[in-house]
Amino acid sequence: MNEGHSLLNQESWRVIDQSTMGESFSALQSFAMDDTLCHVAGQGKSPATARIWVHHNTVVLGIQDSRLPILEKGLAFLQEQGYRAIVRNSGGLAVVLDEGVLNISLVFTEQSKRIDINRGYDTMVELIRYMFRQYDCKIEAREIVGSYCPGSYDLSINGRKFAGISQRRIRNGIAVQIYLCVNGSGSERAAMIRDFYRVAIGNETTKFAYPEIIPDVMASLSELLGVQLSVNDVTLMLLKALQDYGGTVFASSLTEEEANLYENYLIRMQERNDKVNL
Template sequence: MAEIKSLLYQDQWRIIDQSGIAPHFNALESFAIDDTLCQSVGSGYSPAVIRTWVHADTVVLGIQDTKLPQLEKGLRFLEENNMKWVVRNSGGLAVLLDEGVLNISLIFPDTERGIDINRGYDAMWELVKIMFQDYPYGIEAREIIGSYCPGSYDLSIRGKKFAGISQRRIRKGVAVQVYLCVSGSGIKRAELLKQFYTHSKFNESMKYVFPAVQPGVMASLSELLNEPITVTDVTQRLLEAVKCTGGQFYMSSLQGKELEWYPHYFERMVDRNRKFMEK
């Protein structure tokens, strides 16, 4: 437990809140912002960062998803259902973002000895547990078979997954990212991704294993906690949880050198996605 606290319990947190829905805020920007902040935190220019972000109607693909046998048919299905799509630069498989999904990034400086990958995951799990500690439900971290983007740190209540965690390391910074399905229907989100994989002929892949999505194992926090919860509610819970760590925190946005670094990382994301489109 002490090791978890050594990451989560920072002397100072810088908080960047981008959880308000902005129609032109593209998910490519979010991944470029996190890379920028990794450089900033990793170089000592910034203290550790917590960033919240929300994107409307976007499927975020993992790099492995680009190997789907009939990916173009899957993408056409998404577009026909008014969903945007991007390919991210962190691990995992496809996830669905909309106005009821809150994303949280924890960005730490990597130490000389390096941060063990599980310590980053454990810090995020611990944070989410603190955020919802007033509910009489245990939040487990284990793979939920049949979920989309399955992994050993799927977060679930009573066997239903509501969140997944990924991690990225760059420029001596570590970005641990979680998506929290706050409101809406977990089954509907999973059904759309199930159809995406079906259209992409996921079961014809000989080299890669893709999830056989079972929508019934997915749910939102509103569904699991049996009460209406909003992204704003959860953002407030996040701030309260940060207070529990005992460190100082302040609100911020990209600033100084970060504004110079950001265009480079954004262009890298644009180039990555352009190459996949050309293929």
């Protein structure tokens, strides 16, 4: 643990747990929620916040995915698989969310000092390594070629990816977001996204190079560690880790002011998705 110099060393951690909201909880709401928390953190109105969230059978698309040549066929394919799709407002490409995938957002303020982009990523890597320190494994942060939504901060064990990290910055607030494939089949999730791209691209040529997905390079933590982990297990590991970094951890919901901001950000998310008929 990097005492004193880590962004994880906060006087207090506000925790918003939305991991058990159920099927009606849309990923649109999640991205509006993180925008709201960035906004208030940037104004110095909220301490560092950890938001925990889970969505049922949802594929979250990136901006580039919304430009796929035969997107409507790709969306129809996902629907046949029992998945809904939304377009997020942060970078990256398509990822799969379901009941075996835990998402964590860490929200910080840049009001007094700017947080370098790499420092944001490194903070999340530090947290995940600390959470899983009891297991005999080396968690690497590097791009895993053949994974969906590949990036230089893919998290992997023995070359197989189980997590991806993104960032969102608004008004001096920063949200570092990660999805963790806790259980289930990582390769099955990847195969669905591979097939989605095949359907949505067809025989068309694209200016943007979409990933050539190799399902076997992706796995869940349960598969990689050889233990059956639940989302709740990993949630408890997160809360314990935040406590270990010295802060007071307290549960919270939105204030009235935040709830009003949230409604505005949710409208923006809905409008963004309406533009691509999602």
